[in-house]
Amino acid sequence: MKKPALAAAAFAALVLPTIASAGGPIERACLRSDRQAANVATCNCIQQVADMTLPSGDQRRAAKFFANPDEAQDVRFSSRSSDTAFWKRYKSFGEAAQAYCGG
Known part of the structure; x- marks a missing residue:
C-alpha cells in the first residue's frame, strides 16, 4: 500500500467512526446504483469519506x-481548469474511500 493511501486509511480509521452520516448525496446515489457491492454499510462508508474529503458541491x-x-x-x-481541479479532488476521494472502505 502506498504511503498516502496508508496515511488516509489510518486517519479514516481514527476519525470516521465518530462521524455520523445523514445519508448524503454519495450514499444515496450509491444505494440507488446497480453495482454489486452497493450495500448500506459500504455506501455509508463511502459517504463518510466524502464528508471528510469533498465539499458539498463536489459531492x-x-x-x-x-x-x-x-x-x-x-x-x-x-x-477546463475547473474540471481538472475537481478531478484531482475526486481522485483523492476515491483513493481514500478505497483504502478505508475496501472496495
Whole structure:
C-alpha cells in the first residue's frame, strides 16, 4: 500500500467512526446504483469519506457519476481548469474511500 493511501486509511480509521452520516448525496446515489457491492454499510462508508474529503458541491457532482459514468469520463478528459481541479479532488476521494472502505 502506498504511503498516502496508508496515511488516509489510518486517519479514516481514527476519525470516521465518530462521524455520523445523514445519508448524503454519495450514499444515496450509491444505494440507488446497480453495482454489486452497493450495500448500506459500504455506501455509508463511502459517504463518510466524502464528508471528510469533498465539499458539498463536489459531492453532488460526483454523485451524478453513479447514474452516468460517461459524465465522469467527460470531466476526466476535459481541458477546463475547473474540471481538472475537481478531478484531482475526486481522485483523492476515491483513493481514500478505497483504502478505508475496501472496495
